[in-house]
Amino acid sequence: MRTEEHGAIRLQDYRPPDWLIETVELDVSLHPTATTVRAKLKIKPSSSGTPAPLVLDGDELKLASLALDGKPLPAENFVATPDRLTIAQPPNRPFELEIETLVDPTGNTQLMGLYRAGATYCTQCEPEGFRRITYFIDRPNVMAVYTTRIEADRSEAAVLLSNGNLVAQGDVPGTSRHFAVWHDPFPKPSYLFALVGGNLAHVADSFTTHSGRKVALAIYVEPGKEDRCAYAMDSLKRAMRWDETAFGREYDLDIFMIVAVSAFNMGAMENKGLNVFNDKYVLASPTTATDGDYAGIEAVIAHEYFHNWTGDRITCRDWFQLCLKEGLTVFRDQEFTADQRSRAVERISDVRALRSFQFVEDAGPLAHPVRPELYHEINNFYTSTVYDKGAEVVRMIRTLLGPETFRKGMDLYFTRHDGQAATVEQFVQCFADVSHRDFFPQFMRWYSQAGTPDIKVAPHYDSRARSYRLDISQSIPPTPGQPNKEPTVIPLAFGLVGENGADLPLVLDGRPLARGVLELTQASQSFTFTGIAERPIPSLNRGFSAPVKLALPIEPGDLRFLAAHDSDPFNRWQAVQSLAMTLLKANVAAVRAGEPQREDEGLMQALGAILKDAKLEPAFIALTLSPPSDADIAREIGSDVDPDAVFTARRRLRGAIGVRHGATLADTYARMITSEPYRPDAQGAGRRSLKNACLDLLAMTEQDDAIARAFAQYGGADNMTDRMAALETLALHDRPERAAALDDFYRRYADDPLIIDKWLSLQAAIPEPATLDRVRALTKHPAFSDSNPNRIRALIGAFAQVNHTQFNRADGAGYDFVADFVLALDPKNPQVAARLMGAFRSWRALEAVRRARAEAVLRRVAALPTLSRDVHDIVARTLADS
Numbered sequence: 059m060r061t062e063e064h065g066a067i068r069l070q071d072y073r074p075p076d077w078l079i080e081t082v083e084l085d086v087s088l089h090p091t092a093t094t095v096r097a098k099l100k101i102k103p104s105s106s107g108t109p110a111p112l113v114l115d116g117d118e119l120k121l122a123s124l125a126l127d128g129k130p131l132p133a134e135n136f137v138a139t140p141d142r143l144t145i146a147q148p149p150n151r152p153f154e155l156e157i158e159t160l161v162d163p164t165g166n167t168q169l170m171g172l173y174r175a176g177a178t179y180c181t182q183c184e185p186e187g188f189r190r191i192t193y194f195i196d197r198p199n200v201m202a203v204y205t206t207r208i209e210a211d212r213s214e215a216a217v218l219l220s221n222g223n224l225v226a227q228g229d230v231p232g233t234s235r236h237f238a239v240w241h242d243p244f245p246k247p248s249y250l251f252a253l254v255g256g257n258l259a260h261v262a263d264s265f266t267t268h269s270g271r272k273v274a275l276a277i278y279v280e281p282g283k284e285d286r287c288a289y290a291m292d293s294l295k296r297a298m299r300w301d302e303t304a305f306g307r308e309y310d311l312d313i314f315m316i317v318a319v320s321a322f323n324m325g326a327m328e329n330k331g332l333n334v335f336n337d338k339y340v341l342a343s344p345t346t347a348t349d350g351d352y353a354g355i356e357a358v359i360a361h362e363y364f365h366n367w368t369g370d371r372i373t374c375r376d377w378f379q380l381c382l383k384e385g386l387t388v389f390r391d392q393e394f395t396a397d398q399r400s401r402a403v404e405r406i407s408d409v410r411a412l413r414s415f416q417f418v419e420d421a422g423p424l425a426h427p428v429r430p431e432l433y434h435e436i437n438n439f440y441t442s443t444v445y446d447k448g449a450e451v452v453r454m455i456r457t458l459l460g461p462e463t464f465r466k467g468m469d470l471y472f473t474r475h476d477g478q479a480a481t482v483e484q485f486v487q488c489f490a491d492v493s494h495r496d497f498f499p500q501f502m503r504w505y506s507q508a509g510t511p512d513i514k515v516a517p518h519y520d521s522r523a524r525s526y527r528l529d530i531s532q533s534i535p536p537t538p539g540q541p542n543k544e545p546t547v548i549p550l551a552f553g554l555v556g557e558n559g560a561d562l563p564l565v566l567d568g569r570p571l572a573r574g575v576l577e578l579t580q581a582s583q584s585f586t587f588t589g590i591a592e593r594p595i596p597s598l599n600r601g602f603s604a605p606v607k608l609a610l611p612i613e614p615g616d617l618r619f620l621a622a623h624d625s626d627p628f629n630r631w632q633a634v635q636s637l638a639m640t641l642l643k644a645n646v647a648a649v650r651a652g653e654p655q656r657e658d659e660g661l662m663q664a665l666g667a668i669l670k671d672a673k674l675e676p677a678f679i680a681l682t683l684s685p686p687s688d689a690d691i692a693r694e695i696g697s698d699v700d701p702d703a704v705f706t707a708r709r710r711l712r713g714a715i716g717v718r719h720g721a722t723l724a725d726t727y728a729r730m731i732t733s734e735p736y737r738p739d740a741q742g743a744g745r746r747s748l749k750n751a752c753l754d755l756l757a758m759t760e761q762d763d764a765i766a767r768a769f770a771q772y773g774g775a776d777n778m779t780d781r782m783a784a785l786e787t788l789a790l791h792d793r794p795e796r797a798a799a800l801d802d803f804y805r806r807y808a809d810d811p812l813i814i815d816k817w818l819s820l821q822a823a824i825p826e827p828a829t830l831d832r833v834r835a836l837t838k839h840p841a842f843s844d845s846n847p848n849r850i851r852a853l854i855g856a857f858a859q860v861n862h863t864q865f866n867r868a869d870g871a872g873y874d875f876v877a878d879f880v881l882a883l884d885p886k887n888p889q890v891a892a893r894l895m896g897a898f899r900s901w902r903a904l905e906a907v908r909r910a911r912a913e914a915v916l917r918r919v920a921a922l923p924t925l926s927r928d929v930h931d932i933v934a935r936t937l938a939d940s
């Protein structure tokens with residue numbers, strides 16, 4: 059194993075910049091292969107004293123000319139390479155540097171810096187793309203005021219956009235070219251710079267802020283797609299209003315723009331005033347987008363908008379602080395969705411995702427703290443840990459302090475750090491200052507320690523003393539580079555449920571327990587509640603108040619009771635999940651031992667009761683009908699995992715639910731059908747999710763009428779949600795209806811790449827041995843392109859990340875296929891290649907045959923000397939002995 063310490067960047071080595079850049083005047087003359095960028099930078103020393111050399115970052119840059127204070131700089135006074143511009147002895151005073159570089163947007167396949175998405179010029183600068191446009195001190199705490207002039211041929215780019223407000227535009231006399239000048243008054247780091255040029259159509263609207271300012275809103279799309287922007291625009295306006303109400307944050311420029319582009323490495327980017335989006339998160343209509351797509355659009359539009367304050371106005375001091383903007387903004391978008399839709403459903407959905415991705419990441423070789431302390435390639439740290447666990451950490455601060463004090467802390471953060479590049483410590487200090495609580499130094503371990511805490515609980519009821527004691531211990535398993543962990547502060551929301559299903563009053567040490575939250579701070583501690591007249595059932599970690607694994611000896615009967623009565627909807631759902639997980643783990647072992655799988659009558663009864671509970675939201679019932687995911691089961695098993703056995707056990711359970719509750723499922727399916735036209739709201743989406751969950755469970759019985767029902771829904775659906783759900787159901791059954799529906803789907807939507815992505819993903823996820831050949835053939839299909847990240851994620855990503863049985867084929871062919879694809883993609887787009895390689899993150903937990911095959915493939919990839927830094931970093935860490 060080669061370990062490459064060279065090039066490691068460490069938090070402990072942080073130094074403030076020697077030079078600051080106050081203003082940036084960019085003049086960009088767009089050309090498909092030879093765009094000229096003139097950058098005029100006002101630079102000053104950051105402190106007095108001996109001037110340090112000025113070192114500007116670059117990446118594949120070509121320097122055309124260089125001038126200092128208006129005079130060409132003699133060649134002996136600087137060194138320019140594609141990735142660095144060094145002036146050894148700059149003047150020890152403010153000065154102006156004028157740099158001209160030449161870039162090739164069409165040849166930029168990495169999609170970082172200035173590139174072309176189809177015919178549209180666009181940029182992606184986070185984290186280190188600006189250095190592919192011009193030489194710059196490309197770090198987030200160098201914040202400058204930007205003025206950007208863009209020039210282009212009118213026929214090629216009629217629309218010219220950049221950050222801030224439009225200050226001038228016009229024709230370039232005597233040519234076919236025109237220009238636009240944008241000025242952004244807010245100092246910002248280079249990663250928030252954006253520029254767009256193209257022949258785009260737009261939809262316009264406006265928003266009046268809380269203080270009465272009218273803000274112009276515009277969404278730019280390819281011409282002809284304007285009618286698919288309505289939901290994105292509506293989501294934007296709701297997000298702007300919500301941020302005023304929930305956090306007191308008002309928008310600050312005269313215009314807010316969103317541009318949808320077809321080729322984008324990420325979901326979307328929060329460039330100041332000019333968000334650039336993967337078109338997947340903008341375009342929707344009832345016949346082209348599913349309820350899931352609509353929910354994704356609402357969440358991502360809101361997320362990027364919320365960054366205006368948490369990311370743009372207050373940015374990160376350095377990339378180690380990435381969670382400062384991402385964890386906080388994910389928390390904010392989750393709260394937005396909870397307020398817009400259903401709080402219980404949002405929480406359950408978020409936790410399902412957290413367990414299936416972040417817990418899995420935390421349990422494997424790629425585990426890292428929410429704030430990493432070392433990286434080789436920052437692109438590889440846009441992870442579920444930084445985003446989703448980062449959001450959980452913010453949520454825990456709110457749980458510990460209560461909503462009012464939390465809001466005070468946020469207000470203080472916004473006033474104290476506006477216009478600054480901040481750190482996690484500064485963020486947390488705001489809450490310490492408003493709350494006067496002293497646990498924060500210990501709480502910081504959530505940011506520095508990787509791994510999911512294990513919480514063990516032993517309950518003791520003393521009927522004579524009428525007291526109830528919980529002995530609780532916490533431990534965090536070792537993770538790469540972190541063999542020993544210290545206890546942290548864990549808020550455990552908690553209730554004791556009495557015989558009538560109501561919560562008992564909680565009196566701890568003679569005082570009522572504030573907000574029902576226990577604060578764990580020690581490796582082990584005890585809590586004794588008094589005045590408990592009956593044996594209660596504990597309901598722990600309500601609302602998933604802490605991202606931990608909980609081990610509590612609890613009778614199946616008590617879980618069924620909680621499933622029926624817990625006042626906390628999350629724990630009602632969790633009780634059913636716990637029953638299912640116990641059964642599934644036992645049945646996975648049975649499958650591997652060649653023994654019969656067992657049934658759980660209690661689980662079936664709990665499901666039946668929930669299915670018939672008319673007071674419950676349909677979306678909640680649908681979530682409860684879905685057993686833990688394959689990834690979640692595998693993670694719970696922990697080692698020697700056989701993905702085929704996991705799949706077999708889960709599938710059998712779903713079939714058993716279909717058989718046992720067939721009549722109720724069919725009845726519910728019929729009840730959820732409405733004659734109302736499709737609307738993408740939470741109620742409608744909830745009804746469809748329950749209807750389609752019933753459809754799917756019924757089909758699991760393999761009965762002909764159930765398959766026929768799915769096929770009929772496929773053909774008769776008047777919206778994409780129902781059509782796609784039926785197709786997903788059919789995809790799991792090797793019947794003639796499947797082939798017919800897949801062919802029909804392609805014929806209907808062949809012209810629409812975003813819809814064809816669904817068709818690619820669905821086929822890649824079919825859990826059958828023939829899938830690998832099918833996926834191989836689809837890579838040659840005209841609908842596929844290895845230069846578009848959406849196509850790659852749809853086909854290869856779905857195969858590697860979703861299809862646990864076929865990616866983990868016992869013969870290793872799934873691993874070889876993905877690795878070969880990654881190696882072919884790596885020279886073109888290392889960032890997307892590295893993401894795909896992340897599919898190997900759980901290889902050590904597999905049974906011996908698969909483990910050996912995965913390791914051989916990983917070593918084959920690691921041995922190649924030409925790997926990008928992105929892929930090398932992932933493979934090296936995946937293979938490293940922890």
Ligand SMILES: [Zn+2]
Nearest residue numbers: 361365384387
């Ligand atoms: Zn973000």
